[in-house]
Amino acid sequence: MPPTDPNYSALRSQLASLTTEAYRPDLADIDRRPTLDIARLMNEEDTTVPTAVAERLPEIAAAIDAAAARMARGGRLIYAGAGTAGRLGVLDASECPPTFNTDPSEVLGLIAGGPSAMVTAVEGAEDSKELAAADLTALAIADRDVVVGISASGRTPYAVGAVEHARTIGALTIGLSCNADSALAAAAEHGIEIVVGPELITGSTRLKAGTAQKLVLNMISTITMIRLGKTFGNLMVDVRASNDKLRARSRRIVALATGASDLEIEAALTETDGEVKNAILVLLGGVDGHEATRLLNASKGHLRTALQSTAGHAHTT
Numbered sequence: 001m002p003p004t005d006p007n008y009s010a011l012r013s014q015l016a017s018l019t020t021e022a023y024r025p026d027l028a029d030i031d032r033r034p035t036l037d038i039a040r041l042m043n044e045e046d047t048t049v050p051t052a053v054a055e056r057l058p059e060i061a062a063a064i065d066a067a068a069a070r071m072a073r074g075g076r077l078i079y080a081g082a083g084t085a086g087r088l089g090v091l092d093a094s095e096c097p098p099t100f101n102t103d104p105s106e107v108l109g110l111i112a113g114g115p116s117a118m119v120t121a122v123e124g125a126e127d128s129k130e131l132a133a134a135d136l137t138a139l140a141i142a143d144r145d146v147v148v149g150i151s152a153s154g155r156t157p158y159a160v161g162a163v164e165h166a167r168t169i170g171a172l173t174i175g176l177s178c179n180a181d182s183a184l185a186a187a188a189e190h191g192i193e194i195v196v197g198p199e200l201i202t203g204s205t206r207l208k209a210g211t212a213q214k215l216v217l218n219m220i221s222t223i224t225m226i227r228l229g230k231t232f233g234n235l236m237v238d239v240r241a242s243n244d245k246l247r248a249r250s251r252r253i254v255a256l257a258t259g260a261s262d263l264e265i266e267a268a269l270t271e272t273d274g275e276v277k278n279a280i281l282v283l284l285g286g287v288d289g290h291e292a293t294r295l296l297n298a299s300k301g302h303l304r305t306a307l308q309s310t311a312g313h314a315h316t317t
Contacts, residue, residue, distance in 0.1 A: 018153055018154075018155075018179050019178075019179055019180075019195060019196075019197055019198060020152050020153055020178050020179055020196070020197075020198070020199060020203070020205050020209050021153070021198075021202065021203045022197075022198035022202070023198070023202050024198050024200075024202070027041075027200065030200070030201075041200065042200055042207075045200055045207070045208060046208065046211060048196065048197070048208070049194075049196055049208050049211045049212050049215065050215065052194050052195055052196045052197075052212060053194055053212055053215050053216060055194075056192055056193065056194055056216075059190065059191070059192050060192055060216060060219055060220070061223075062190060063174045063190035063192060063220065064219065064220055064223045064224055064227070065227070066146075066172055066189075066190060067146045067172060067174070067220065067224050068223075068224045068227035068228060070144050070145065070146050070171075070172050071106075071146065071224060071228060072227075072228060072300070073144050074144055075142070075144035075145045075146055075171075075172075076105065076106055076107065076108060076139075076144075076145045076146065077093075077106065077107045077108070077145075077146045077148070077220075077221065077224065078107075078108045078109075078110060078136070078139065078141070078145060078146065078147045078148065078166075079092065079093055079107075079108070079109045079110065079148045079150060079217070080109075080110040080132055080135070080136070080147060080148065080149050080150065080158065080159055080162035080163075081110075081111065081112070081149065081150035081151055081156070081158070081159050082111065082112035082113070082117075082125060082126030082151070082156050082158045082159065083112075083117075083121070083126060083156075084152070084205060084206040084209075084210050084213075085150035085151050085152060085156070085159065085205075085210075085213060086109070086110070086111030086112055086117065086118075086150070086158075087111060087118055088150065088210060088213050088214055088217060089109040089110070089111065089148070089150050089217065090109030090110075090111055090118060091109070091214075092107075092109065092214075092217040092218070092220075092221050093107045093108050093109035093221075094109065095221075096221055096225070097240060098239070098240050098242060098246070099225075099236060099238075099239065100225045100230040100236070100238045100239075101230070101238035101239065101240045102225075102230075102238075107221065108139065110132070110135050110136070110139075110162070112125035112126045112128070112131060112132070112156075112158040113125030113126075125158065126156050126157065126158045127157050127158070128157060128158060128161070129157045129158065129160060129161025129164065129165075130161065131158060131161070132157075132158045132159070132160075132161035132162035132165060133161055133162070133164075133165040135162070136162060136165055136166060136169075137165075141165075141166060141169050141171055142169065142170075142171065143169055143170030143171055144171075145166070145169075145171040145172070146171065146172045146173075146174065147162055147163060147166035147171050147172070147173050147174070148173075148174040148175075148176060148217075148220065149162050149163040149173070149174070149175045149176065149184050149187070149188060150176045150177075150213055150217075151175075151176075151177050151182075151184050152177065152178045152179075152205035152209035152210070152213070153177065153178075153179060153182070153205070154175070154177030154178070154179045154182020154183055154184040154185060154193065155179075155182065155183050155184070156184070159175075159184055160175075160183050160184050160187050163175050163184060163187045163188045164187050167187070167188070167189070172189060172190075173187070173188040173189045173190065174188055174189070174190045174191075174192065174220070175187060175188030175190070175191045175192065176192045176194070176213060176216055176217075177191075177192070177193050177194075178193070178194050178195060178196050178205065178208075178209040178212055178213070179193065179195065180193055180195050181193075192216060194209075194212040194213070194216060196208040196209055196211075196212050225238075228301070229299070229300065229301045229302035229303065229304075229305070230301070232257055232277070232280065232303045232304065233257075235253045235256060235257055236249075236253060236276075237253060237257070237276050237277040237280060237303060238276070238277055238301075239253065239276055241274055241276075247274075250269070250274065250276045251265055251266075251269070253276055253280075254268065254269065254276055254279050254280055254283070257280045257284070258280055258283040258284055260283045264283060265279070265283075268280075268282045268283050271288065271289040272289045272292060272293075273289075277296060277301070277303050278292040278293060278296060279292075280303060281295060281296065281303060281306055281307065281310070284307055284310075285306070285307055285309075285310030286310060287310055292306075295309050295310065
């Protein structure tokens with residue numbers, strides 16, 4: 001966008017009004033300070049982020065409950081953003097399959113410009129609401145889905161466009177930004193605005209704003225999965241054992257949940273093809289692998305509910 005473009009002045013004025021873009025004169029000499037002083041300053045700045053998140057916990061909780069209700073009906077969780085915000089969404093989505101054994105199609109991350117934008121900026125991609133609508137259309141978005149638009153500024157057209165398009169379809173919409181009175185929050189059913197203030201480096205929203213977004217995305221995905229029965233207490237009973245570390249973790253989780261011996265654990269995991277949740281049900285519920293599978297299917301994957309259907313439900317405390 002050249003300076004002669006009439007939209008340029010409007011955008012420049014808009015950015016100047018955002019707290020995430022604000023200039024801090026008190027840090028004008030930061031490049032001349034000792035490294036340890038800068039590190040201390042960054043650390044002090046970062047400590048303010050959890051407090052800003054805490055101020056929006058009611059809004060976050062309401063959004064999570066609404067998201068879990070849609071996903072319980074077969075909906076998907078779809079993040080949409082540009083730049084750092086988009087990368088954080090893709091990161092959170094990519095961590096759900098190994099952590100919660102979700103199908104890769106259940107939690108998705110869209111970044112403006114496509115996968116290549118994870119490492120290389122795609123010119124103009126974030127400025128297109130139409131691109132966001134096209135990306136969601138390609139996913140055959142439906143009213144049971146959840147779309148989370150992510151934008152530090154709260155004005156990024158790609159994120160706003162994703163939420164606006166999703167809302168016309170009837171999908172649940174959440175807008176996560178780091179400025180008050182943002183267009184993104186206004187466009188979404190559930191607006192979450194984590195106001196972290198000016199960045200250490202002017203406009204570098206991968207810093208406090210990025211940290212705030214990561215914290216909230218952690219909450220959205222993790223607590224939604226808890227609500228969907230993907231954990232047993234605070235144990236990752238739906239973990240996918242795809243490497244040696246996770247296989248060892250799987251055995252430890254079964255041990256923590258059941259108190260069974262190593263031989264009993266190995267036998268249960270063998271009987272359930274390595275499925276942690278099923279193995280726990282075998283050990284605590286006194287059922288075989290096939291019955292464990294049937295009970296978990298009947299309870300939509302909720303281990304506590306399945307245990308209550310067995311003679312071993314007294315062991316769930």
